[in-house]
Amino acid sequence: MRQFTHRWKLIALASLTCAMQSVPSRAMADARQECVGRYELTIPGDVDVALTIPTAFSKPQENPIRFSDDQPATHSVFIYDGTFRITGTMSRADFGSILGGIKTRVSSSTASTDENTRFEAIPVGRPDSFAWAGHRAAGFYIYENGRAISFRESSSDPSSARQRTEDVLKGLAIRHANDIPKGDGVCLPDMFIADSGNDSARQIGVTFRLKNHPDVTIFFLDEKALAADPKLTSKQKSEFVWGYEYGIGKRIKLDGPMPYRSVKLDGREGVATSATITRDDDSTDYGYLATVQGDSSAPVDTPNLLLLVERNAKYAKGNAPVSADELDQIAKGIAASIRRRPIQ
Numbered sequence: 001m002r003q004f005t006h007r008w009k010l011i012a013l014a015s016l017t018c019a020m021q022s023v024p025s026r027a028m029a030d031a032r033q034e035c036v037g038r039y040e041l042t043i044p045g046d047v048d049v050a051l052t053i054p055t056a057f058s059k060p061q062e063n064p065i066r067f068s069d070d071q072p073a074t075h076s077v078f079i080y081d082g083t084f085r086i087t088g089t090m091s092r093a094d095f096g097s098i099l100g101g102i103k104t105r106v107s108s109s110t111a112s113t114d115e116n117t118r119f120e121a122i123p124v125g126r127p128d129s130f131a132w133a134g135h136r137a138a139g140f141y142i143y144e145n146g147r148a149i150s151f152r153e154s155s156s157d158p159s160s161a162r163q164r165t166e167d168v169l170k171g172l173a174i175r176h177a178n179d180i181p182k183g184d185g186v187c188l189p190d191m192f193i194a195d196s197g198n199d200s201a202r203q204i205g206v207t208f209r210l211k212n213h214p215d216v217t218i219f220f221l222d223e224k225a226l227a228a229d230p231k232l233t234s235k236q237k238s239e240f241v242w243g244y245e246y247g248i249g250k251r252i253k254l255d256g257p258m259p260y261r262s263v264k265l266d267g268r269e270g271v272a273t274s275a276t277i278t279r280d281d282d283s284t285d286y287g288y289l290a291t292v293q294g295d296s297s298a299p300v301d302t303p304n305l306l307l308l309v310e311r312n313a314k315y316a317k318g319n320a321p322v323s324a325d326e327l328d329q330i331a332k333g334i335a336a337s338i339r340r341r342p343i344q
Contacts, residue, residue, distance in 0.1 A: 035180050035187035035341055037080075037204035037222025038301070039266065042337035044330060047208040047218070049177070049189050050076050052085040057098055057150055065207070071315055073207035075219045075246060075308065078188055081164045081199050082139070082153030086189050090148040092128070099130055099141055106132050122162070124169065131169060138165035144174050147190050164200070171195050184343050186222075197343075199224060202303065215316040216327065218334060221306040225294030229304075234271040235260055237291045241306070242275060248287060248310070251278035255324070265292045265305045265338045272335065274328050277310070286311045286324040288331035307335055 031044050050073030056064035063072035068089065078084035106119040115135045122131035124140065131140035138161040139152035151168060155161040171185060171194035181187070184197040189206060205221035232240065238260065242252045254260075255274045263272035270292030277285040287310045294304040309331035313321040322330070 032178060033180050034177070034206075034208065035192075036206045036220045037186050037202060038303070038341055039220070039222050039305070039338060040180055040187075040341045041220060041307075041334055041339075043208060043218060043334060044210070045213075046211045048211060048214075050207040050209070051089070051189055052078075052087045054087050054090040054094060054148070057085055057087070057090070057148065067209055071209070073217070073219075075205055075221070076207045077203050077205045077221075079201055079203040080186050080188065080193060081168055081201055082151050082161075084188060085150045086147065086191065088147050088190060090143075092143060095128070095141075095143045095148050099128075099143075102132065102141060103130060109134075122166065122169075131165060133162040133165065136161060138162045140165060140169055142172070147174060149191065167195070168193055180341065182342055187341070197301070201226075205306075209315075213316075213319060213322060215311050215313050215319070215321045216330065217310050217312065218331075219306075219308040219310075220338070221304070223294070223304040223306070224301070225296040225298075225303050227296045229296065232293055234269075234291045234293050237293055237304070237306075238271050238273055238289055241289060241291065241308070242273070246308070249277040249279045249285070252276075252287075253278075263290045263292075263335055265290060265307065265335060266340055268292045268302075268305070270305070272332075274324070274331075276324070279312075283313060285313055286322075286327045288328055288335075290331075290335045305338065307331070307338065309334065 031042050034041055034043055048067055050065050050067050052064055053061060053066050055061055063074055065073045065076040078086060106121055109117055109119045112118045119132050119134040122133050124131045128143035129141060135158050136156060137154040142149045153161045153164050173192050174190060175181060175192045181192045183194055185192055185194040186204060188204060202224035205219060208218040210216045253276045255276060259273050261272045263270050270290055272290040275287045277287050279285060290307040292305040295302040309327060311322055311327050
């Protein structure tokens with residue numbers, strides 16, 4: 001695993017500086033480091049991060065991960081040995097109401113003769129928190145520093161879900177957005193989970209939005225490669241994302257006479273494409289996609305990586321939206337910065 005050196009920081013910042021020279025009239029804040037899953041990347045300016053809306057803690061919601069102004073982040077996903085919901089906009093009182101309902105349900109279930117509907121509390125050892133376990137599922141709720149977090153894991157093995165939940169709880173710590181932790185573990189928004197470098201399931205995708213250019217969103221995905229996954233090349237994955245999987249627009253036109261270009265994410269060879277997007281309302285936008293497919297049989301963790309940078313002009317909020325060339329330069333700078341997070 002590579003060491004994150006001072007030399008690399010200079011290279012990444014230089015790349016982003018060159019990328020932003022094409023937009024001098026739209027100067028952004030200083031570049032900042034972010035971490036997603038087991039990776040980190042450099043983003044050219046302050047960002048908003050899409051999080052779970054509070055109502056999704058109580059019942060299923062369409063597009064439950066959104067920005068504070070309700071713009072959906074449809075690609076975001078928070079899975080690490082279970083599924084997370086993370087929000088920074090829930091009051092302590094609202095969290096207490098949700099937690100009270102969960103505690104009541106767990107307490108009243110102890111008299112059930114059906115093991116599938118019987119739950120018990122798990123000791124947590126931290127305030128404003130509660131953990132539970134059932135026959136095939138377990139989870140927890142935590143409120144700390146204005147953040148509400150929930151976790152749920154299901155398994156056909158009755159002991160597996162509880163063990164994973166306890167392990168996640170043990171490693172979980174709240175972090176500030178600019179903190180890049182060292183040591184084995186994974187980053188999710190506002191949190192870090194220390195571990196031994198291993199996990200059974202990891203699909204962590206976070207969507208950022210540039211504060212000075214709210215028309216620009218940056219989605220980065222760290223996804224564990226599994227043996228049961230379809231065996232796609234990076235080009236096939238790119239075609240699938242543009243054409244089907246992400247529902248980006250009703251028409252996608254890849255730019256250039258040879259649209260599939262070579263790119264490296266964390267030193268691994270992949271494919272990059274730029275596209276003109278026709279949205280469902282017939283508006284025109286632009287996007288950049290870089291994909292690197294993982295290897296489930298590799299001796300070390302070799303995940304699928306995906307970077308999608310999009311312009312959505314309707315969210316420009318009075319600013320002139322970035323051009324296709326400007327978006328491409330921003331995206332290339334970010335792609336060049338992606339590296340495995342250091343463990344020392």
